[in-house]
Amino acid sequence: MSILGTVKLTDVPVDKAPKFSGNATIAKVETKEAANDKVQIDIVFDYTRADGSEASFTDRGFVKPEWFSSDYVPVDPATTERGTQEYRDAFGYQLNVSKKYRKIFHVLGLESIDFDQLEGRTVGIVLGPQSENRDPSHQELKSVTAPRN
Numbered sequence: 654m655s656i657l658g659t660v661k662l663t664d665v666p667v668d669k670a671p672k673f674s675g676n677a678t679i680a681k682v683e684t685k686e687a688a689n690d691k692v693q694i695d696i697v698f699d700y701t702r703a704d705g706s707e708a709s710f711t712d713r714g715f716v717k718p719e720w721f722s723s724d725y726v727p728v729d730p731a732t733t734e735r736g737t738q739e740y741r742d743a744f745g746y747q748l749n750v751s752k753k754y755r756k757i758f759h760v761l762g763l764e765s766i767d768f769d770q771l772e773g774r775t776v777g778i779v780l781g782p783q784s785e786n787r788d789p790s791h792q793e794l795k796s797v798t799a800p801r802n
Contacts, residue, residue: 670782670792673708675700676800677778679771680709691715694749694768696757698778698794710780712794714749717742721766727751753797760799775800 677700687693696712719725727750728743750766758766761774777798782789 667789669789670780671702672782673700673702673710673778673780673792675777676775677710679774679776682768682771684768687715691717694754696771698776700778710778710792710794712753714753715745716749716754717746720746720750753794756797760797777801 677698679696680699681695681697683695683697685693692715694714694716696714698710698712700708700710702708720727727746728739730740730743730747733740733743754766757771757776760776761771763770777800779795779798780792781795783791783793
């Protein structure tokens with residue numbers, strides 16, 4: 654039996670992560686081996702906040718090396734059983750490769766996904782708090798656009 658009282662989660666205030674929308678420079682891209690035959694990709698975006706202070710944000714994604722082969726045939730997550738490894742892989746491919754990474758390279762006008770081409774390039778980014786069911790005190794990359802002038 655606990656000597657502490659009980660409080661509802663809704664009664665505990667949450668500091669939401671700040672929003673940001675503007676240009677950012679891709680400062681660093683790192684790849685390293687991760688669990689389950691995946692590769693972790695960290696992209697560090699440096700940007701200047703509205704108050705003039707410098708900040709950085711690291712976007713992290715996990716991919717399988719075979720997803721970066723012209724022979725790879727993506728699987729639609731809607732056609733797989735939820736909760737299976739096939740579903741998680743299909744969803745991961747769709748989220749990371751089809752949407753996020755393809756968009757970054759597209760807005761930069763690059764014709765192939767080669768992470769060695771990214772460092773030093775400028776893109777527009779929108780950052781915001783993670784959803785309530787995750788952790789709204791942490792930022793996440795909401796979108797990538799062409800840089801604004």
